[in-house]
Amino acid sequence: MNSPIKVGVLGARGRMGSEAVRAVDEARDTELVAAINREDGLTGLTDHGAQVAVDLTHPDAVLDNIRFCIEHGIHVVVGTSGLGTPELETVRSWLAERPEVGVLVAPNFAIGAVLSMRFAELAAKFFESVEIIELHHPKKADAPSGTAARTAQVVAQARADAGLGAVPDATTKELDGARGADVEGVRVHSVRMTGLVAHQEVLFGTEGETLTIRHDSYDRRSFMPGVLLSIREVGARPGLTVGLEALLGI
Numbered sequence: 268m269n270s271p272i273k274v275g276v277l278g279a280r281g282r283m284g285s286e287a288v289r290a291v292d293e294a295r296d297t298e299l300v301a302a303i304n305r306e307d308g309l310t311g312l313t314d315h316g317a318q319v320a321v322d323l324t325h326p327d328a329v330l331d332n333i334r335f336c337i338e339h340g341i342h343v344v345v346g347t348s349g350l351g352t353p354e355l356e357t358v359r360s361w362l363a364e365r366p367e368v369g370v371l372v373a374p375n376f377a378i379g380a381v382l383s384m385r386f387a388e389l390a391a392k393f394f395e396s397v398e399i400i401e402l403h404h405p406k407k408a409d410a411p412s413g414t415a416a417r418t419a420q421v422v423a424q425a426r427a428d429a430g431l432g433a434v435p436d437a438t439t440k441e442l443d444g445a446r447g448a449d450v451e452g453v454r455v456h457s458v459r460m461t462g463l464v465a466h467q468e469v470l471f472g473t474e475g476e477t478l479t480i481r482h483d484s485y486d487r488r489s490f491m492p493g494v495l496l497s498i499r500e501v502g503a504r505p506g507l508t509v510g511l512e513a514l515l516g517i
């Protein structure tokens with residue numbers, strides 16, 4: 268058997284970070300060498316020879332963390348949300364200096380969520396209307412969720428590729444926020460509610476029918492197979508990869 272992959276987890280005491288620490292610890296082919304919290308600084312990664320870092324921190328911290336890892340030749344799996352197109356371009360520019368490093372940005376590690384984004388992308392060209400509702404626990408820092416933003420992006424691209432115009436909406440008078448956020452022409456509604464973990468519905472409509480694609484994560488363990496898969500694969504994928512789709516072959 269090959270030596271286990273040496274892994275550092277950033278945001279280690281957080282909701283996701285603590286699950287990731289446990290998953291990395293338990294897997295036979297990964298070794299937890301650094302469990303890093305906000306006050307620790309990042310040198311724990313280099314001091315303990317981490318080959319892969321898993322970032323599960325906060326949108327305000329994630330870019331600095333990625334930069335540190337790229338500069339130090341550490342592959343990074345990014346679960347933290349908040350990386351839009353401009354931030355991803357910045358990451359690409361850093362990677363140009365260290366082309367051997369892999370950065371894998373996963374808006375959602377849950378297999379069902381990845382599939383549901385792909386299903387939404389497939390459905391998009393067949394429906395005139397689309398809206399997204401994402402529902403999360405109330406301690407979530409950002410809205411809309413990274414998953415919803417990514418879903419809106421792939422749906423918008425599929426609509427554009429199919430030559431569809433704007434989603435019909437004759438609203439001319441509305442209370443602020445009543446129609447949700449406009450993400451690349453797709454309305455996204457964010458619910459925050461005690462009792463929820465991470466959930467999303469993509470609603471499609473055309474004459475006489477609707478289609479709803481729903482995914483539910485009831486427990487953060489749902490994300491761990493995707494986290495471990497990403498850790499195993501990121502080193503073999505130099506450059507920037509967005510989403511687990513390529514790793515799953517879908």
Ligand SMILES: NC(=O)C1=CN([C@@H]2O[C@H](COP(=O)(O)OP(=O)(O)OC[C@H]3O[C@@H](n4cnc5c(N)ncnc54)[C@H](OP(=O)(O)O)[C@@H]3O)[C@@H](O)[C@H]2O)C=CC1
Pocket residue numbers: 277278279280281282283284304305323324325326327328345346347348349373374375376377413490
């Ligand atoms: N891709 C995916 O499948 C998933 C992604 N996520 C994303 O992961 C991220 C973390 O979520 P979650 O675990 O729920 O959040 P938590 O708030 O539970 O954990 C975040 C951790 O990051 C630390 N942190 C916060 N700010 C900073 C900072 N500026 N510098 C360094 N560390 C910091 C926190 O430290 P402290 O304890 O000191 O506050 C905390 O330990 C979010 O962006 C979330 O959207 C979540 C679930 C699934």
Ligand SMILES: O=C(O)C1=N[C@H](C(=O)O)C[C@H](O)C1
Pocket residue numbers: 348374375376403407408411412413414415464465466
């Ligand atoms: O904060 C969360 O909890 C989650 N964040 C990610 C996101 O913003 O999409 C993934 C999942 O929805 C859980």
